[in-house]
Structure formats: structure tokens, C-alpha cells
Amino acid sequence: xxxxxxxxxxxxxxxxxxxxxxxxxxxxxxxxxxxxxxxxxxxxxxxxxxxxxxxxxxxxxxxxxxxxxxxxxxxxxxxxxxxxxxxxxxxxxxxxxxxxxxxxxxxxxxxxxxxxxxxxxxxxxxxxxxxxxxxxxxxxxxxxxxxxxxxxxxxxxxxxxxxxxxxxxxxxxxxxxxxxxxxxxxxxxxxxxxxxx
Numbered sequence: 001x002x003x004x005x006x007x008x009x010x011x012x013x014x015x016x017x018x019x020x021x022x023x024x025x026x027x028x029x030x031x032x033x034x035x036x037x038x039x040x041x042x043x044x045x046x047x048x049x050x051x052x053x054x055x056x057x058x059x060x061x062x063x064x065x066x067x068x069x070x071x072x073x074x075x076x077x078x079x080x081x082x083x084x085x086x087x088x089x090x091x092x093x094x095x096x097x098x099x100x101x102x103x104x105x106x107x108x109x110x111x112x113x114x115x116x117x118x119x120x121x122x123x124x125x126x127x128x129x130x131x132x133x134x135x136x137x138x139x140x141x142x143x144x145x146x147x148x149x150x151x152x153x154x155x156x157x158x159x160x161x162x163x164x165x166x167x168x169x170x171x172x173x174x175x176x177x178x179x180x181x182x183x184x185x186x187x188x189x190x191x192x193x194x195x196x197x
Contacts, residue, residue, distance in 0.1 A: 033191065041184055042161070049163030053153050059161045059171065059179045068156050070125065070147035073134060078147050080123060081177045088120040088180075089173040090196055093157040095128045096136035100186035101168040105140055111192040112144040120172075120196055127151040127167070172196055 039061075052058050057066040069079040081089055092108055094101035105124075112122035122144040126133045130148050137146065149156045151165065161182050162169040172181040172195070183195065 033188065035181070038181075038183055042182060045162075045164040045166065045184065050153070052158055052163060056154055056159065058159055058163070059182075061161075061179050061182060063179055064177050065171075065173050065179055066159055068159055070149050070156060071130075072145065072147055073130060073137075078123075078145065080147075081173050084121040084123075085177070086175050087118065088175050088196070090120050090122045090192070091125060091160060091171045091173065092122065093125045093127060093160065093162065093167060093169040093171075095126060095151070095167055096132045097128070098167045102136075102140060104168060104186040105142055107187055107189055107192060109142040109144065111196070112142070114193075121145075123147065125149055125156045127155055127157060 059065050065081050067079055067082065069077050072078050080091065090108075090111075092101075092104075094105070096102075108122055108124070111120075115121070124142065124144060124146040126146055126148050127150070128136075128148060133146060133148055147156075151157075155165075157165060157167075157169050160169070160171045161179070162184070164184075166184050168186050170181075170183040170187070171179060174180050181195065187195065
């Protein structure tokens with residue numbers, strides 16, 4: 001590629017990054033709540049993220065979810081997706097200090113309660129300290145399972161395709177264990193049901 005071709009390519013990439021950043025900074029508008037908008041946002045985030053650590057399996061849309069074993073708040077190991085094999089799973093990666101995460105948790109809890117025994121299983125992965133998560137859940141209780149992981153380059157969010165570590169981050173896993181959707185940012189009121197279809 002010649003010099004002028006490289007300049008055009010850099011200009012196009014900069015334009016796309018600027019447009020996405022503008023949308024993000026002005027609030028997650030309607031475009032970012034669409035599947036094409038999310039795919040574009042994730043492509044931009046992935047392009048600017050550091051490479052995952054060597055040997056780390058990272059989930060991709062359409063591919064299988066890597067097995068992730070994390071402790072519950074009681075210290076018992078929970079392996080995803082095997083613990084809920086045969087059911088769709090909505091995994092929400094969050095932290096007790098994340099304002100948008102806190103805002104969407106009641107909506108996630110309502111969605112989880114409406115699913116019944118055979119619907120989509122909601123699971124929260126807190127990138128946080130166990131004591132902080134326990135204290136938070138005293139104020140904002142949820143009925144779905146919560147597991148805990150330490151934030152870092154090998155955390156569950158990165159394994160689920162969130163290379164930039166933006167919170168909240170949600171992933172929909174099909175009953176067959178494959179990644180169906182990935183979402184950067186919080187759910188708005190009433191949005192989860194349509195997204196999880």
C-alpha cells in the first residue's frame with residue numbers, strides 16, 4: 001500500500017473512532033443499543049485493546065464459551081456454562097463501584113425472576129472483592145447467582161470478549177454453549193427481554 005493509501009486508511013479509522021467516541025461520550029444513544037451499533041463499538045474497542053495474554057481462550061460471537069470456574073460468595077466453585085447446561089445464560093460482568101452497573105441490577109433481577117426454572121439463567125460476575133460485593137448486595141439484593149473474579153488481563157470479562165474491560169458488560173450464551181451476543185454498557189429499562197431473544 002502506498003503512502004496516500006495509508007493516509008486514507010488512517011483517516012477512515014480515525015473518523016470511525018471519532019464517531020463512536022462521540023456517540024459514547026454523549027450517552028449511549030439508540031445506535032449503540034442496536035446489534036450493529038454494538039458490533040461496531042466492540043470492533044473499535046478490540047482494535048485499540050492490548051492483545052490478550054498468551055494461552056488465554058477468548059470467546060467470540062458464534063463460537064463456544066470457554067469454561068470459566070469462579071467462586072460464589074460462599075466460596076463454592078461454579079463452572080460456566082456447564083452449571084446451567086441446556087439453558088441460555090445471560091452473564092453480566094459488573095463491579096460494586098460501577099455506577100451504570102448498579103443502575104441496571106434491579107432490571108437484571110426483574111428479568112431473572114421472570115424466567116422461571118427453564119428460561120434464561122442470569123449470572124453476575126463481580127470483578128471485585130468478596131467483602132465489597134457482600135456489602136453491596138445487602139443494599140441492592142439480587143436473586144440470581146453471583147460469582148467473583150479479580151479484575152485484570154486474564155479476568156472473566158476478558159475471556160468473554162471484553163478486551164477493554166468496560167463495565168458493565170453482558171454476554172448471551174445459547175443453550176448449546178455458544179456466544180450469541182455481547183453488549184458493552186448498561187441495559188436501559190425494559191431492554192433486556194428484547195436483547196436476550
